[in-house]
Amino acid sequence: MRFIHLADVHLGAVPDRGCPWSKEREEEIWSTFRRVIAGIRKDPVDLLFISGDLFHRQPLMRELKEVNYLFSTIPDTRVYLMAGNHDFISRDSFYNTFEWNSNVVFFKSRELTWVKDPKLDVYVYGLSYYDREIKEGLYDKASPIQEEGIHILLAHGGDEKHIPLSAASLAAAGFDYIALGHIHKPQILIRDQAAFAGALEPIDRNDTGDHGYMEGRLVNGRIRTEFVPFACRSYQQLVMTLHEETTQISLEEAVKSQIFRRGGRNIYRVILQGMRSPDLLLIPEKLKNLGNITDVIDESWPAYNLPELYKRYSGTLIGDYIGYFLSKGELDTVQKKALYYGLQALLETGSRR
Known part of the structure; x- marks a missing residue:
């Protein structure tokens, strides 16, 4: 048994709105999701888990149809998904009446429910958000049913306003794997047992580091997982240390060199540190024109x-x-x-x- 665990895809998001690359980023979020599906067509997995926030806001009907079409192109993969706090099921949400493909299970209930996979000895559990905020620890008492097999929980939350999580409670619950969403930076909560996949693509300048998905396999009766970097670019902090000999032109050359070395497609926050000459006149806007730079933060001091x-x-x-x-x-x-x-x-x- 092999699966892919996604979360926080945020289709429809427009990162860095107002920046020259913003529209391109909006399209890249869709493109990267399509690349995941294309990868599954080429190298099939048994299960695809999407732990909330597939969409950045209430999905349009045409967007649901596009996603459903993509799922139809991987008929041998069973897809399990839930609504998160961004794409929660509102009263007029198209989620309420949408008919999914036969290989898709959408956890529509606000209460935790489970289904058994028709092909595998796997039980999958999930629920959906019906409000932007849920302050109750809905997963604290979650536990698998008393049936032999692999038990996997889809869960979305992790802060005080979005289903607070207790690592101790999750560890004691007895699930074989807990596919977590909501936290955008990928992280292992419990090794091979509970993990945040993180946002598939970084959504804003705070989503630094690698982004992608978790891949899991059943090995000798136990789940084994690994993180797979998959995003087409990343947000990075570029720390430049100034000294008394630094000039505006030498700083611009140093920033250009770093961007060339790290990758011109990446998006940078430039942080200036160190002790600069008191008569150095810094012009941050000139630095911003050197690449995909969201902002320039001057933490340097005159010497x-x-x-x-x-x-x-x-x-x-x-x-x-x-x-x-x-x-x-x-x-x-x-x-x-x-x-x-x-x-x-x-x-x-x-x-x-």
Whole structure:
């Protein structure tokens, strides 16, 4: 027995809305889902689990038909899916009346139910969201029925507003595998027993790292799983360390070099750190034009010699300003910003008493 576990596909999402690549990202989410189905056609699996949020919002009828067609192209694979908090079953949802292909099981009930796979000795459990938020721990008391076979739970949640999960309760429940959704970063909750597949494609700039799906196999009566990276690109943090010799042009060249090395299709958040020359005029918009860069965060500091400046401007407004902060000892981030930004303004205007 072999299966693929997907979650949080978010068909219909428009990541980084307003950015030049946003429309392309919307299409890529569909494209990557289609690639998964095409891969199953080429190398069939017995079961496909989708643990909620197949859609980013209420699915349109035409979108359900498109997905159902894709499922029809893998007739030997049994598909099990549920509605999550993004595509929850509202009163007028097309989920209510949609007729799925014969190889698809949609867990339509708000209560946990189970079905036995018609070909395998496998029992699959699931429920669907009927609201955006469910604060009750609906899975805390979930347990498999007393039947021989493999028991697999589809579950969507993991925070206080979306079915809180207890790892201890899940571990003690007795399921052979728990296919989790809602958390976008893939992670193993219990080795070979419970895992978040993560979003198939990263949905926003916080979804850093690899994305894809979980693949599972039954080996000597036990489930064995592995994560399969599958997304066409990733969000990455690009940390650039500045020094006193750094110039705007040298920084631009360094950013371009890093993007070339890591991959031009990836999407970056550039973080500037280190100590830069006080007279360096940073122009973040120029950095943004070098690639798929969502934002530039300046955490660098001007390399002022504070004791020397304090001595030079003793008895002036600038000296008093520096002395006030030096008297505080170790400064937190907010105090540092106040010191350096204020000092830069005072030095540029030449303020003295």
